[in-house]
Amino acid sequence: MNRLVLDIGNTRCKYGIFDENDFIIDYHVTDDLDAVLIDHLCSGHAVSTIGLASTRNLELGTIHQIAKKYHLVYIDDTVKVPIKVLYRTPETLGRDRLAAVVGANHKYTGENCICISAGTCITYDFIDQEGVYHGGNIAPGLQMRLEAMHAFTDKLPLVEAVYNEDVLGKSTVEALQNGALRGAIFELESFIQLMIEKFGPVRVLISGGDSNFFADRTKYQIFAHSNLILEGLNEIMKFNGY
Structure with missing residues (x-):
């Protein structure tokens, strides 16, 4: 099953579709979170699960709209990671920084x-x-x-x-x-x-x-x-x- 992951930064939103072999098969960049584009990507690539990490405050209406149709996983400090983290305040650690390492x-x-x-x-x-x-x-x-x-x-x-x-x-x-x-x-x-x-x-x-x-x-x-x-x-x- 393909998977959509979203990296919502301070100025840009990046969308990546990964196939079962972990290859990126589609990629887009926008200024703001775009529910219409997400619909298009998910329907075109048989995606049912979305992972989202954000460093900005998001419009809750858009999030609710996405969550109604797809299994949305918000990647926050409660989500487990496959590395050991020595950061003393993991709740303040940007998910983009953690994802990079x-x-x-x-x-x-x-x-x-x-x-x-x-x-x-x-x-x-x-x-x-x-x-x-x-x-x-x-x-x-x-x-x-x-x-x-x-x-x-x-x-x-x-x-x-x-x-x-x-x-x-x-x-x-x-x-x-x-x-x-x-x-x-x-x-x-x-x-x-x-x-x-x-x-x-x-x-x-x-x-x-x-x-x-x-x-x-x-x-x-x-x-x-x-x-x-x-x-x-x-x-x-x-x-x-x-």
Whole structure:
């Protein structure tokens, strides 16, 4: 039986249909949760069970509409996961972050993995080679950094997210761009280095809307994996017998 999993992020909703062999056979992205699209996907792929994880508040009417027609599994902190979690406040842990490390552990069993999601915020999460999730960090995303400097000062302009080859900004616009964008790169590289020093060799996986920005601009090898969270949600569904 095919399965639909939904990753509802702060800015985008991702839909993935998985077949019985765990291959994604259909994939869509929208800004908001779309019950009509869900109907279309479920009827077209013989789906009866839906797994949903969200980092935003959802319109209850839409949720009720979906739940009336399908077996809807809301993946929250009460749902069991196939890894050991050391996070002290699991009820506050974003399901997207948890799904990412579950997906990484399934795909790269026996390896230390860093999962980076570069979206509205940039999240860094670490799972070791034994399948133990140690936690991670949350930082402002690229656009948030630029908007914050404009919003919390009187004279700094809001600038576009443009990467400059010169590490030293020759104008205030370039200085803001370098501070935000290069600062994020330095932050990412520092996190990777610290994990290597503490745990040894790591595989670094990145997803999210800004993942392409980082992929070729760091001194470490980073593997882009756009469906990592969906794959992790699928593994959580399977682990719970859905």
